[in-house]
Amino acid sequence: MLDARNNDVFDVLVVGAGIAGCEAALAAAGRGARVALASAGPTFSGSSFFGGTWGLGLVGPDGEKDEDDLVGAICEVGRGVAVPELARALVRGIAPAVGRLEARGVELLGADNPDERDFIPCFDRKRRCWHGIGRASYRAATEAALARAGVTLLPRHELLDLVEKDGRVCGAALHDVRSGTARVVAAGAVVLATGGFGGLFSRTLTMPDVMGTSAAVALRHGARLVNVEFIQIMPGLVEPVGGVVFNERTFRYARVEGVDGPEAGALLDERGGHGPFSASLPDRAVDLAVSAAGPRGAAVTYDLPERLPEFMQTYFDWFEGAFGRSPAEGVRIAPYAHASNGGILVDELGSTGVPGLFACGEATGGMHGADRIGGLSSANALVFGHATGRAAADCAASVAALDGEAGRPPHASPDLGDLRRAMDRLCLIGRTDEGLRQMGRILDELDEKNAQAGSVHAANAILSARALVTAMLARTESRGAHFRADFPQEDPAQARPLVVSLDEGGRPVAATPSA
Numbered sequence: 001m002l003d004a005r006n007n008d009v010f011d012v013l014v015v016g017a018g019i020a021g022c023e024a025a026l027a028a029a030g031r032g033a034r035v036a037l038a039s040a041g042p043t044f045s046g047s048s049f050f051g052g053t054w055g056l057g058l059v060g061p062d063g064e065k066d067e068d069d070l071v072g073a074i075c076e077v078g079r080g081v082a083v084p085e086l087a088r089a090l091v092r093g094i095a096p097a098v099g100r101l102e103a104r105g106v107e108l109l110g111a112d113n114p115d116e117r118d119f120i121p122c123f124d125r126k127r128r129c130w131h132g133i134g135r136a137s138y139r140a141a142t143e144a145a146l147a148r149a150g151v152t153l154l155p156r157h158e159l160l161d162l163v164e165k166d167g168r169v170c171g172a173a174l175h176d177v178r179s180g181t182a183r184v185v186a187a188g189a190v191v192l193a194t195g196g197f198g199g200l201f202s203r204t205l206t207m208p209d210v211m212g213t214s215a216a217v218a219l220r221h222g223a224r225l226v227n228v229e230f231i232q233i234m235p236g237l238v239e240p241v242g243g244v245v246f247n248e249r250t251f252r253y254a255r256v257e258g259v260d261g262p263e264a265g266a267l268l269d270e271r272g273g274h275g276p277f278s279a280s281l282p283d284r285a286v287d288l289a290v291s292a293a294g295p296r297g298a299a300v301t302y303d304l305p306e307r308l309p310e311f312m313q314t315y316f317d318w319f320e321g322a323f324g325r326s327p328a329e330g331v332r333i334a335p336y337a338h339a340s341n342g343g344i345l346v347d348e349l350g351s352t353g354v355p356g357l358f359a360c361g362e363a364t365g366g367m368h369g370a371d372r373i374g375g376l377s378s379a380n381a382l383v384f385g386h387a388t389g390r391a392a393a394d395c396a397a398s399v400a401a402l403d404g405e406a407g408r409p410p411h412a413s414p415d416l417g418d419l420r421r422a423m424d425r426l427c428l429i430g431r432t433d434e435g436l437r438q439m440g441r442i443l444d445e446l447d448e449k450n451a452q453a454g455s456v457h458a459a460n461a462i463l464s465a466r467a468l469v470t471a472m473l474a475r476t477e478s479r480g481a482h483f484r485a486d487f488p489q490e491d492p493a494q495a496r497p498l499v500v501s502l503d504e505g506g507r508p509v510a511a512t513p514s515a
Contacts, residue, residue, distance in 0.1 A: 009186040010036045010152070011396040013172055014389070015159045015214065016193030018046030020361025020381035022142050023097075024191045024350075027389030029149035033396060036185060037146070038154035038174055041209030044139045046195045047339060047362055048381065050207050053245040056133040058108075058382070059121045059375025060094035063129075067091050070128065074376070077123045078369015079280060079480050080495025081227055086367035089348040090376065093383030098131065100386070104145055107137035111310060118249045118311035122274035122374030133378060157183065159214055160456045162190060162221050162357065169221060169356035170399045175456075188396025191350065191388055192218060192359040193381075196340025197231055200465050201428070202420035205236050205245055205338045213460035214363060215467060218344050219508070223352040225500040226365040226513075227342025229471035230481040232276035232372070233428055235290060236336035238297035241323055246333045247315040248275040250302065251286070256333075257298040258289030276338065277429065278371050279483035280490060290333055291429040297332035304328055335429050339377055341368045341481055342471075345499060350388025356397060360388035366497070370480020416461055419446055423465060427472060430485040436473045443469070467500045467508040474498055474510035 012028040014021050017039035025037040039045050048056065061067045074087040101108060109132030111119050120127050146153070156177040163171040163184065171186040194214040198206030215225055235246040252272035259268060271283040278284060290298040308316060319327050342365030350358040361381045368376065422442045426435040443466050450458045475498060477491035478484050498510045 008036070008152075009399060010034045011188045012036075012191060012389070012392045013038065013185055013187035013189075014191040014193055015039070015172065016046060016195060016361065016363065017041075017043045017153075017155070018048035018193065018195060018361060018381065019138070019378065020048075020363075020385035021046070021191070021193035022146065023382055023385030024193055024360055024389035024392070025151050026142070026145055026149055027386045028191075028393040029151050031390055031393035033393035034152075035149070036152040036154055036187070038157040038159070038172075038185070039209065040156065040158040040177070040194070040211065041207060042155045043153050044143070045207055045209050047198070047206050047210055048378070049135060049139075050205065053205075056135055056378055057121075057375040058098070058131040058133050058378040059124075059373065060098065060129045060131075060379060061091055062127070066128065069126075073124055074367075074373060075369070077371045077373055079371065079490070080369065081230070081479070081497045082369030083226075083366040083497070085348060086346075089387070090367045090380060090383050093387065094379050097379065097382035097386060101133070101138070101382070105137070105141040107134035108132070109134060113310045116309050116311065118309050120273070121376075122248075122276065123278070123371050124373045128375075130375065154183075154185075158211075158457065159192075159194065159217060160460075162217055164221060165399075167355060168397060169354060170397065186399045188399050189356050189358060189392040191392050192344065192357070192363050193361045193385065193388075194363050196343060196362040197228070197464065197468060198337050198339070200420060200461060200468070201337035201423045202417065203236070203334065203336045203424050203428075205234055205243065205336045211457075211461065212464045213457060215344060216460040216463035218352060218354075218357065218359065219463065219467065219500070219502050220506075221357060222354045223357060223359075224345045225343060225467055225471075226345040226497050227369065227471075228340070228365065228468050228500060229475050229498065230341035230368075230370050231468070232338040232341060232481055233287070233335050234276050234338040235287070235333040237331050238295070238334050239332035240325060243336075245275070245338075246300075246331070247312065247327075248272055249309070249312050250300075250315070250327070253302050253304050255301045255303070256286060256289065257300070258293060259286050274371075275374060276371065276481060277335065277483070278480055279478035279488075280370065280480050284483070287335060287429060291335050293334070295334065297334040299330065299332055301330045302328050337423075337428060339372075341365065341370070341372050346384075346388075348387065349391035350384055351391065351395075356395070358388045358392045360384040370482065416458060418442070419461060419465060427468065429483055431472050431483060432486045433473065436469050439469050440466070463508070470508040470510050471498050471500055
């Protein structure tokens with residue numbers, strides 16, 4: 001690998017080193033570009049490499065004949081807010097992406113019993129082509145590929161701001177976490193692959209480097225966000241360990257504290273069909289009961305069959321190996337913020353519409369909607385990471401070395417605990433007008449405090465959180481991952497995306513794309 005010096009010049013700078021960022025870096029290098037791959041954490045980080053889950057699934061169409069059906073399912077599950085063109089580009093890119101992984105030597109696992117109903121993807125209506133991606137295999141094969149391609153790695157470099165010249169993004173200001181110094185990197189194009197908004201919550205099922213702050217950076221430079229109110233809320237463990245994804249398939253054999261009555265069995269069986277909470281399904285009653293249990297979580301016990309289905313057995317084996325006990329002994333669960341269905345608005349090639357600025361992976365939105373079919377997050381990273389890297393390399397402009405700190409205030413280490421705890425309390429399940437406006441006032445107070453502290457990281461986190469709150473307030477209904485306790489039903493008139501941009505005063509505003 002190569003070491004970058006301050007003010008080095010690259011054709012393409014990719015920020016974020018999960019699957020989407022790695023694929024973008026390799027694709028850009030494959031077009032002959034000089035590429036740097038920066039990440040707030042280590043290389044191979046982000047949600048793709050979150051250790052609190054037992055696997056990484058990849059779903060695609062079952063051959064060309066299934067492509068149109070899968071596109072239709074994405075739009076149906078998206079409940080009117082997915083962008084059909086992006087959904088189509090996603091589906092058509094999955095088979096070639098699988099081929100690239102196989103050619104690289106990445107281990108792709110298959111199911112021994114693919115006809116079991118647990119292999120129907122979350123929210124989907126039928127079985128698809130399913131693969132498990134071996135994380136260790138992906139890392140080893142991709143690390144070797146990055147080295148062969150001459151990609152410069154910049155681990156533990158957090159994005160502070162972008163650099164513009166003559167209306168075009170031409171680099172970025174990065175914070176070297178290890179040395180505490182700023183680094184300005186020039187690039188003909190910048191790709192943001194920094195993940196979703198999980199880091200804005202304290203109860204989150206993401207890696208620490210998924211901070212949600214790059215959305216604010218993109219907004220300040222003219223990009224727009226779409227569907228950011230739709231954040232997947234997953235049941236996660238609080239006992240015997242915290243910060244671990246709960247296997248939703250086990251709901252089918254579970255007794256859950258607070259879920260009682262004659263319909264409990266049917267609700268839990270239905271809830272076992274999808275991981276994230278959905279306000280659009282009757283089984284939301286399960287998640288509302290879990291949320292009502294408070295910070296200690298709802299108790300879950302099991303009546304298990306003698307032979308577990310394959311998907312569940314894999315989870316039980318992983319759990320016992322990782323934590324030294326079986327989940328059959330009972331657990332407690334609570335709602336956690338997980339992946340984001342929305343993010344920076346892009347086209348099929350990852351362009352944000354801002355010259356020189358691209359984005360891909362969970363940092364983006366539009367290809368998913370109010371709910372997302374399971375296994376398509378990995379597909380999104382693979383497909384759009386590759387397409388975006390190629391497009392960024394092709395569009396990269398010639399740039400020279402840059403000086404200065406990109407016009408942003410100096411970096412300071414912030415304490416965002418108050419922000420994250422408030423987001424947990426007011427912006428997970430059960431959002432209300434009163435609660436969201438209270439969150440807005442909290443953000444105002446944090447902004448005032450940060451005006452003295454001068455933390456770029458905090459300023460970015462506050463603006464990203466404000467963008468989420470703006471979208472949550474504007475969507476006065478419940479749809480998919482977005483639940484408003486004061487508007488608990490879907491409103492057919494709101495079956496369209498919401499786009500967030502900044503007004504002339506730098507405050508987020510939400511509107512429909514045609515507005």
